């Protein structure tokens with residue numbers, strides 16, 4: 040009998056479970072602990088775009104890893120046809136520091152209209168193939184695809200982790216006390232409370248969510264001078280943001296969000312709703328040293344985290360590596 044426990048069922052935890060379901064590794068019992076009430080799931084509060092964003096190989100380890108992550112995700116979409124993932128165009132534009140911007144995006148063009156996006160002034164804009172993710176749909180799909188595994192999903196919060204030689208003891212808020220053979224910690228920004236070797240900083244990110252928006256039948260993601268709009272045509276939801284603040288709490292900076300809204304109203308010729316009609320969503324992600332995600336094993340515990348900007352593509356890539364190492 041071999042038991043496995045997983046702490047955290049955000050995109051990292053679910054990608055790991057999905058990769059496990061596709062592998063030939065066998066566990067008698069798998070217990071998943073997750074608690075959105077005690078530790079908010081960042082993956083449900085994310086703009087969740089997978090795009091290369093002008094990153095190419097050969098410049099840094101992190102750049103190479105990001106490119107591999109996007110490629111793994113592209114293969115996943117082609118081969119597995121996941122629900123909640125939509126092929127879109129990522130538009131990235133700039134008006135200032137253009138020389139630098141053009142080095143990263145040499146194939147852009149200057150224009151005033153890009154498909155259903157209308158601007159007030161001519162703007163240099165690059166286009167890339169990308170994926171828009173509806174987190175609820177995709178996270179549920181990953182869970183459904185793992186239904187053949189012997190998983191006990193628990194809405195419970197782990198309060199202690201202790202290594203005992205070949206096994207690990209975990210204790211939960213609801214009184215569970217278990218000895219498991221393998222433990223996987225994919226606890227996002229909350230992993231920092233347990234990490235023995237490396238721990239990241241919590242970084243808050245927030246955005247407005249607007250409903251009943253109609254920008255036409257095609258979803259898109261637009262980044263203009265660092266400000267973003269993500270339009271979900273299937274649900275007629277528009278996300279606008281996002282902020283990035285070194286804070287460990289989820290109280291958003293409304294003033295900064297209003298400033299982003301103001302800048303986009305100035306530049307875009309689109310019927311943008313008043314900022315007051317938007318709902319503010321805030322997520323807490325983990326930024327590890329040099330922005331590099333980590334994956335390592337110590338005392339029968341796997342640690343996967345530091346998923347800062349590319350959590351939706353790097354999770355599956357790293358999860359596959361982790362399953363191979365099990």
Ligand SMILES: Cc1cc2nc3c(=O)[nH]c(=O)nc-3n(C[C@H](O)[C@H](O)[C@H](O)COP(=O)(O)OP(=O)(O)OC[C@H]3O[C@@H](n4cnc5c(N)ncnc54)[C@H](O)[C@@H]3O)c2cc1C
Nearest residue numbers: 047049050051080081082085088197227244322349350351
């Ligand atoms: C505003 C914003 C925009 C973003 N945009 C993008 C983007 O466009 N593209 C992209 O790829 N990424 C984006 N990200 C980053 C991405 O969302 C994160 O990298 C990703 O969600 C992190 O996933 P995770 O599984 O590591 O953490 P989480 O999703 O936070 O999951 C961790 C889980 O662990 C659980 N947990 C923690 N501690 C315990 C405990 N002790 N006991 C039980 N359960 C526990 C929590 O309840 C949680 O469900 C964005 C993030 C933010 C905030």
